[in-house]
Amino acid sequence: MAHTSSRTVIDVDRLNISYGDFHAVKDLSFRVEQGELYALLGTNGAGKTSALETVEGHRKPSSGTVRVFGTTPADRRAVRARMGIMLQESGFSADLTVAESVRLIGRLSGRTDSVDRVLGTVDLTRKADVRVGQLSGGEKRRLDFATAVYGRPELIFLDEPTTGLDIQSRDALWAAVSELRGHGSTVVLTTHYLEEAQQYADRIGLMHRGTLRREGTVSELTRQLPASIRFSLSPGTPPPPIGARAADGTAYAAETFRLQADLKLLLDWAAAHDVDLRDLSAAPTRLDDVFRSIETEPVPTPAPTR
Numbered sequence: 128m129a130h131t132s133s134r135t136v137i138d139v140d141r142l143n144i145s146y147g148d149f150h151a152v153k154d155l156s157f158r159v160e161q162g163e164l165y166a167l168l169g170t171n172g173a174g175k176t177s178a179l180e181t182v183e184g185h186r187k188p189s190s191g192t193v194r195v196f197g198t199t200p201a202d203r204r205a206v207r208a209r210m211g212i213m214l215q216e217s218g219f220s221a222d223l224t225v226a227e228s229v230r231l232i233g234r235l236s237g238r239t240d241s242v243d244r245v246l247g248t249v250d251l252t253r254k255a256d257v258r259v260g261q262l263s264g265g266e267k268r269r270l271d272f273a274t275a276v277y278g279r280p281e282l283i284f285l286d287e288p289t290t291g292l293d294i295q296s297r298d299a300l301w302a303a304v305s306e307l308r309g310h311g312s313t314v315v316l317t318t319h320y321l322e323e324a325q326q327y328a329d330r331i332g333l334m335h336r337g338t339l340r341r342e343g344t345v346s347e348l349t350r351q352l353p354a355s356i357r358f359s360l361s362p363g364t365p366p367p368p369i370g371a372r373a374a375d376g377t378a379y380a381a382e383t384f385r386l387q388a389d390l391k392l393l394l395d396w397a398a399a400h401d402v403d404l405r406d407l408s409a410a411p412t413r414l415d416d417v418f419r420s421i422e423t424e425p426v427p428t429p430a431p432t433r
């Protein structure tokens with residue numbers, strides 16, 4: 128295995144996971160360092176949940192190694208108290224109250240905390256004595272989060288944490304994540320809300336069909352693709368210095384790796400010729416664009432290694 132630093136919390140090395148004949152995760156390698164927020168993103172069925180279940184100690188690798196805090200996550204006693212897990216679907220008993228659920232899961236985790244404090248972070252204090260079966264979908268999701276962060280664990284897994292949450296609840300959840308990171312917690316996130324990953328993740332791994340296709344910071348990932356400039360011109364305007372005209376009209380589009388320089392060229396040209404650039408927009412590359420680009424590329428060979 129490659130050398131890991133003392134700050135490495137998760138080290139996944141050439142992980143393979145198969146279900147019968149189906150190879151769901153192929154030679155997956157990544158590391159998460161202490162204090163990072165790492166987002167493992169990907170298309171449906173890419174293998175994120177399978178990989179994370181292995182890192183969480185719930186599933187055995189078919190081959191390859193997974194180390195968490197320098198040990199195997201299968202050793203539940205060594206790692207359980209140090210990690211909090213918010214699964215995609217909760218397994219709470221509908222008959223327990225909210226406070227009882229937090230207390231029970233908290234006790235099982237081996238950590239200590241105040242139930243009131245934890246419920247307060249997700250605005251569930253008023254629901255403390257309500258049975259879980261009577262909660263709304265968004266409230267259940269917030270209870271999932273509350274139990275995962277009980278006792279401020281060193282490592283927190285958030286699997287689609289904001290699905291079904293309204294905007295206030297999302298903001299509250301991300302504020303709570305930020306507070307936890309202030310205490311040094313490491314966070315692993317999966318989500319299909321790419322703008323959340325773009326905003327909160329330090330590094331992102333992008334999976335598609337079992338393999339890790341990209342890894343880096345948002346800017347490392349997005350600068351590999353061009354940004355776009357769009358505008359419209361009145362009929363009869365002379366041809367602009369950048370951009371191709373749509374076949375059917377007056378709209379123009381340009382793709383560029385030099386957004387600022389090309390925008391200046393266009394604006395200077397418009398000023399010099401007294402041209403009105405209608406509907407002008409300049410959009411930087413977004414994570415969505417990177418996502419779309421991996422869906423259309425061929426499967427890489429050989430599989431990525433360190």
Ligand SMILES: Nc1ncnc2c1ncn2[C@@H]1O[C@H](COP(=O)(O)OP(=O)(O)OP(=O)(O)O)[C@@H](O)[C@H]1O
Binds near residue numbers: 170173176
């Ligand atoms: N228990 C299982 N038996 C057989 N195939 C499975 C099993 N669990 C997952 N798979 C398959 O493995 C692949 C990866 O599934 P996984 O749930 O890890 O993907 P994912 O990236 O989390 O997807 P999503 O974004 O849709 O939640 C999928 O094709 C899925 O159908």
